[in-house]
Amino acid sequence: MSSLRLNLICRHLGQNTTDQFSKSNLKTPYVQDPIDFLHLDELLPADLNNKRKQLRAALEANIAPHVSEWYDKAQFPAGLAEKLRPLNIFGITEEKYGCRKVCPLEKSLAIYELARIDASLATFYALTLSLVAFTIEKLGSEEQKAKYLPKLCNLDIIASWGLTEPDYGSDASSLETTATPVKGGYILNGVKRWLGNAIISDIMIIFARNTVTQNIEGFIMDSKAKGVSVTNINRKLALRIVQNGNVFMKDVFIPENERLEKGHTFATGANVVLEHSRMNLSWMVAGLIAGTYEHAVKYIRERTQFRAPLAAFQLNQEKLVRILAIYQAVFLMSWRTTMLLVKGQGNVAQASLVKGWCSYMGREATRLGREVMGGNGIIIDNYAMKALVDMEVVYTYEGTYDVNALVAGRAATGVAAFKAGYKA
Numbered sequence: 182m183s184s185l186r187l188n189l190i191c192r193h194l195g196q197n198t199t200d201q202f203s204k205s206n207l208k209t210p211y212v213q214d215p216i217d218f219l220h221l222d223e224l225l226p227a228d229l230n231n232k233r234k235q236l237r238a239a240l241e242a243n244i245a246p247h248v249s250e251w252y253d254k255a256q257f258p259a260g261l262a263e264k265l266r267p268l269n270i271f272g273i274t275e276e277k278y279g280c281r282k283v284c285p286l287e288k289s290l291a292i293y294e295l296a297r298i299d300a301s302l303a304t305f306y307a308l309t310l311s312l313v314a315f316t317i318e319k320l321g322s323e324e325q326k327a328k329y330l331p332k333l334c335n336l337d338i339i340a341s342w343g344l345t346e347p348d349y350g351s352d353a354s355s356l357e358t359t360a361t362p363v364k365g366g367y368i369l370n371g372v373k374r375w376l377g378n379a380i381i382s383d384i385m386i387i388f389a390r391n392t393v394t395q396n397i398e399g400f401i402m403d404s405k406a407k408g409v410s411v412t413n414i415n416r417k418l419a420l421r422i423v424q425n426g427n428v429f430m431k432d433v434f435i436p437e438n439e440r441l442e443k444g445h446t447f448a449t450g451a452n453v454v455l456e457h458s459r460m461n462l463s464w465m466v467a468g469l470i471a472g473t474y475e476h477a478v479k480y481i482r483e484r485t486q487f488r489a490p491l492a493a494f495q496l497n498q499e500k501l502v503r504i505l506a507i508y509q510a511v512f513l514m515s516w517r518t519t520m521l522l523v524k525g526q527g528n529v530a531q532a533s534l535v536k537g538w539c540s541y542m543g544r545e546a547t548r549l550g551r552e553v554m555g556g557n558g559i560i561i562d563n564y565a566m567k568a569l570v571d572m573e574v575v576y577t578y579e580g581t582y583d584v585n586a587l588v589a590g591r592a593a594t595g596v597a598a599f600k601a602g603y604k605a
């Protein structure tokens with residue numbers, strides 16, 4: 182091969198045939214959008230794509246500059262609701278009760294864009310809409326919907342969703358919090374763990390076992406009700422802006438009209454909500470990978486080692502391309518899952534397969550992003566380490582990777598493999 186031809190090929194690949202790398206060889210990347218290699222954005226309707234671009238601009242202008250400080254201080258900042266409200270992203274599945282309609286794809290893209298800035302914010306949004314508002318919309322009475330949904334969508338109240346307990350995480354359907362029927366309502370006793378927003382919430386959805394039917398039912402509990410106490414889970418090393426707490430309930434009276442009207446078993450209540458919420462969570466992974474990739478590619482183009490930008494080294498390019506490839510797969514799977522949800526064809530096994538696998542691969546993508554940034558990759562402002570630890574939670578909450586794999590595995594084989602052949 183002639184040296185002229187070799188030089189041309191090397192220039193095209195961004196490499197240099199001489200010892201010293203010339204900065205002029207660092208061309209503008211060929212792709213239009215740094216991460217949208219396969220033009221996947223074209224799969225999105227134009228109106229939603231435009232709305233998404235506006236959301237991105239607003240988040241970058243008003244929220245992103247503060248995130249490192251909030252994360253560092255592990256603070257849910259006062260006034261965040263005022264910053265989030267103008268984004269106009271809160272709503273329910275139909276235009277009703279004074280709330281705007283947010284379709285599944287719009288919600289997914291909002292989760293993506295928030296996570297691209299910070300996964301705690303995306304978690305706050307998903308918790309409010311996919312867990313709390315959806316629970317009330319799907320399982321609540323007309324009176325409960327009219328009372329709570331407008332306040333939730335306008336962020337006039339903040340809410341928690343409580344299924345997990347100290348002794349029951351993956352095995353949530355074995356929970357021990359009790360709801361004892363009494364005249365005019367129920368008495369709740371028990372402990373919940375990990376509830377997002379717990380110390381700042383006005384209301385909590387609590388799932389408890391009815392002592393008469395032994396079924397698991399949902400209740401809307403006033404966080405200030407007599408007998409409720411909350412402790413924050415401090416020293417948390419991930420999702421540091423979201424405040425997670427333990428909730429202790431000692432003889433808490435819940436009036437009959439605050440018991441959720443529908444879904445009086447685990448399968449028809451809490452699990453229906455979890456399945457719905459899980460359909461969106463891989464978008465959080467896509468957002469985390471996008472944020473990681475954008476920071477990583479900028480960094481390795483700017484930083485020089487061995488007299489060449491880090492971007493000029495084959496190993497770094499391979500790692501970057503691995504992130505890119507994972508992103509394309511995560512985006513496509515997320516998009517397809519949301520489309521199935523829109524068509525009313527989505528099922529629990531699909532949601533588990535996609536949420537589980539995407540978070541599994543998301544771990545690799547964020548780790549690689551951190552890796553190519555070297556030591557600076559662990560600084561909060563450089564995003565990747567924050568994304569990496571936040572990805573650990575996405576991998577764990579709303580069903581760990583393992584449990585989601587077992588849900589998909591059950592569908593694939595017809596055999597449930599959740600229970601170990603072990604007797605204490």
Ligand SMILES: Cc1cc2nc3c(=O)[nH]c(=O)nc-3n(C[C@H](O)[C@H](O)[C@H](O)COP(=O)(O)OP(=O)(O)OC[C@H]3O[C@@H](n4cnc5c(N)ncnc54)[C@H](O)[C@@H]3O)c2cc1C
Nearest residue numbers: 342343344345350351375376377574578579580581583599
């Ligand atoms: C930051 C954060 C926020 C959260 N927010 C909320 C919230 O708002 N509301 C709420 O109700 N909950 C919340 N959770 C709880 C979350 O859903 C649980 O952590 C999750 O379900 C896992 O339960 P666990 O932590 O008790 O782990 P465990 O169930 O104890 O599991 C530990 C390990 O064992 C594995 N394992 C368990 N069972 C099996 C099995 N059958 N087969 C194979 N492996 C298995 C798991 O995959 C995991 O690796 C939150 C958790 C975190 C960390």
